[in-house]
Structures are given as C-alpha cells and as structure tokens.
Amino acid sequence: MTPFPEIHSSATLDAGLLEQQLRQEDALLSGHFRLSSGLHSDTYVQCARFLRRPELAAPAAAALAARIQAAGLQPDVVVGPAMGGVVIGYELARQLGTPGIFTERDADGQMTLRRGFTIEPGEKVIIAEDVVTTGKSTLEVARVLREPGRRSAGRGLANRPDGRKRWADFPAFRPAFGHSRDLCARYLPPAPPAYRW
Numbered sequence: 001m002t003p004f005p006e007i008h009s010s011a012t013l014d015a016g017l018l019e020q021q022l023r024q025e026d027a028l029l030s031g032h033f034r035l036s037s038g039l040h041s042d043t044y045v046q047c048a049r050f051l052r053r054p055e056l057a058a059p060a061a062a063a064l065a066a067r068i069q070a071a072g073l074q075p076d077v078v079v080g081p082a083m084g085g086v087v088i089g090y091e092l093a094r095q096l097g098t099p100g101i102f103t104e105r106d107a108d109g110q111m112t113l114r115r116g117f118t119i120e121p122g123e124k125v126i127i128a129e130d131v132v133t134t135g136k137s138t139l140e141v142a143r144v145l146r147e148p149g150r151r152s153a154g155r156g157l158a159n160r161p162d163g164r165k166r167w168a169d170f171p172a173f174r175p176a177f178g179h180s181r182d183l184c185a186r187y188l189p190p191a192p193p194a195y196r197w
C-alpha cells in the first residue's frame, strides 16, 4: 500500500499546541477520576473528543508516523486496542500505508484478536494507543501479538508517568503529550464524572 507522504513528510507535534487543542475540545478535564487501572487522577484526557476531529487527528497521527519513519521502522500493520486505540490506530495506519486493525476484550476481559484479524509470524507491528497510564493495555496487546520473529513498538497520544517503567522490553516512542500531575491515592472516592467519563 502507498503511504501518504504529503501528510507527514515534515510533521512535528508541539506539546503546547496539543494541550491547547485538547482544552479547546474540552478533552482535558479536571476533577477526580478513577482510571481504567483503578488509579485515581485529578486530570482526565478524553482523547475521543480530540480524535473526533479529523483535522486534529491527522496532524497528531502524522507526527507519530514521522517519528516511526525517522526511527527506520517499517511496520506491516498497526494494532490499536479498542476502544481508545481504534481511531488513532486507523489514522496512523492510513498515513503509514499499512492495514489498521484492533484488539478487543472478550467476555472475560481478556485482550483478543477477533473479526478474522490475523498477523502473520514475522510481520512488524506498531501498537497505537490514545492514552498510556500504567501501560497495562498496551502490554496486553503486545502479549497477544508476541510470537517469535515479531517486533512491536508502542506509542500513546497522551501518557502519564506511571507508564514509563513498563516499556523496558520493547521499543516505545516518547509521548506526544505528557501529563505529569501525580496520580492520587487509590482509596479516595471519585467525584463524578468518574470511571469512563
């Protein structure tokens, strides 16, 4: 497939601009939130509100695509975990000129590849995420995909500090937007809007 070089030939992403755009889309929320990991936070990045706008999603994905290309990586497929990784994964795949597929959780909460999606041994995979907090979801995708001869690289649109230590065993790109506020103690009751705002 042919990539779309006109979009990401010299793409960069300014973290300040990205924060401004997140605020403009009401995607950067303050409050008390319980995250998917169970951790609590005073800030929530609702990437879906940002990614609903193709004119914002495209440059963000272009910056990721540019960094992936600059690193000399030539992925065969982009995989994003549903739901958050679907839109950014698809847009990244479109710009890299690869198929874009997604994993999803089954009834037991296990990350799986369904819908006839397959990855052949030896294919190189980029895992696309909208948010990385602990890195658990990304690592679950990596576990699903990991077979001898397969390389994966992870990348989130937004990231929290807690996720960094988990990346040691496969290459990851630096976050586009890092939010460094402390995650609070787990046991405080979250005020609405809370889980999966």
Ligand SMILES: O=P(O)(O)OC[C@H]1O[C@H](OP(=O)(O)OP(=O)(O)O)[C@H](O)[C@@H]1O
Binding pocket: 036, 037, 081, 082, 083, 084, 085, 129, 130, 131, 132, 133, 134, 135, 136, 137, 138, 163, 196
């Ligand atoms: O780094 P982690 O601690 O795993 O947290 C980040 C993950 O949490 C969110 O997904 P969620 O599990 O809430 O599912 P969703 O995309 O369906 O909302 C987000 O889209 C990431 O996949």
Ligand SMILES: O=C(O)c1cc(=O)[nH]c(=O)[nH]1
Binding pocket: 035, 036, 037, 043, 044, 045, 046, 047, 084, 131, 132, 133, 134
């Ligand atoms: O960790 C999460 O679940 C999470 C954090 C965040 O800021 N945004 C989001 O959609 N999920």
